Amino acid sequence: MTHRLPRRAALALPALILARPALALTLPERITQGALVIGRAPGARSAGFEGRTLRVSPEGVFAFGLGRDAGPEATLTLTNRDGRPEVRRIAVAPRHWDIQRLNGLPGRMVSPNADDMNRIRAEQERLNAARRTDTPIPHFAEGFAWPAQGRISGVYGSQRILNGQPRAPHLGLDVAVGVGTPLLAAAGGRVTLAEDLYFTGNTLLIEHGHGVTTLYAHLSRMDVREGQEVGRGQPIGATGATGRVTGPHLHLGMFWFATSVDPHPVLPGGPQP
Template sequence: MRVLLLCLTFLWPALLHALPTALPAPGGVAILSLGPGGAQPRAGFNDERVAVVPTDGGWKAVVGLPLSLQPGDHRVEVTWADGRRSWHGFTVHDREYGESRITIDEERLVSPGPEDLKRIEAERARIRKALATWTDTVPDFNFAVPAEGRFSSGFGLRRFINDQPRNPHSGLDIAAPTGTPIHAPSPGRVILTGDFFFAGKAVFLDHGYGVISFYAHMNDIHVEEGQVVERGERIGDIGATGRVTGPHLHWTIYLNRTAVEPELFFER
């Protein structure tokens, strides 16, 4: 009996296949039932491959919805193992995100010069490549909060830097003193580390099926590219590197190369 219980405890996370909280809105996650078992189908949304995970009720697509997505009817295209195709519609509702205005004094960080722009473009190419990573590992969608601190700036905020409109906030900011540890919120593999113009010292983790998380403005990086990390493993420390107004962790979760609301992944 004791052995059985131990086995069940051990198998529980694998059997559960917890999914993120569904929020069919721009910046949210749509979860669609594709149908019963059989071989794993392949699904796409706006030309991006999306995660398809096995659940008790058959295959489910877990679709990241861009902040720029228009509310209304959308659909996911599914290709089954026998070549058959099907379309699965869903409705996206409007969602209001607030706005944030910050002031950055260092002009170079606001309006980079030609040399900086060259560097920024090269870094963007490396980041695009990392975000295109696909591994056939079922992600553990139950994410822990990666660092202790105050949620200082929410996902999706419409931002203005020195009164100039910028892209909306692609992540969640957690403010804490420099040196506060950052832990991997879910098992993964380190696919990119670096010291970037805007992001400062940063780490990208691949969790499988196009689920990628990103940690920016670190003071120290404690992992190397290629390293496999367990949930809870320290990947670095909070800092104030890159374009920041103070020490904090900027944390983004990407699904199908789309930044989505991290709070949808918190342990339930």
């Protein structure tokens, strides 16, 4: 005797056969404005964030950044080995931003003249080019170390009032340390810029793979050169008070390409915002 499945069951059978389990994805439990997000999707062939293609390591590691003013939701797209895309909606928690007032700065450091602005624009182009670097080794996935230890004197995202005038938010972490304090690389990577800049003085950029970059500003000395490979914790210079400062400190910035993110949460013991 021949047994036949009911028509409804027969129609459902191909869908059951074709179904695939969703890709395994690991992300931080809470994602906020200003976050550097390190994810893992071992079965992913490729990934994209907000329409931009992400590098994915052979182990499935990838990274993306959310700016200070990121909206409440972002879109991550993963593609499995069969070429099937999966869209994941990511909730982005808002943060509260402090106001920081700095007085006593030289007038030209708050309102540069025309010649200064020409220099600043040229330097910004070099910074932008360095931040476009995208190398394949995910050094960032090995974790970050403090480049110098000291009191936190400035936080990421705070609104800056300079000599009484509102200016752009502070997009970095300030560590109050004396001139000449040894400076260490926060993670392994390649030096993409080593230059004396108008606002940030002696400045180093190190790219840690997949467009993740750290910036070290106001240095008294730079001991590495552009193109040099460095390891996490390697001496790269000394802190100082060059550029626009009210006192000696290290300004530590972090970027995912052109997007500035908060370095504090990914440093050992750094608080979750």
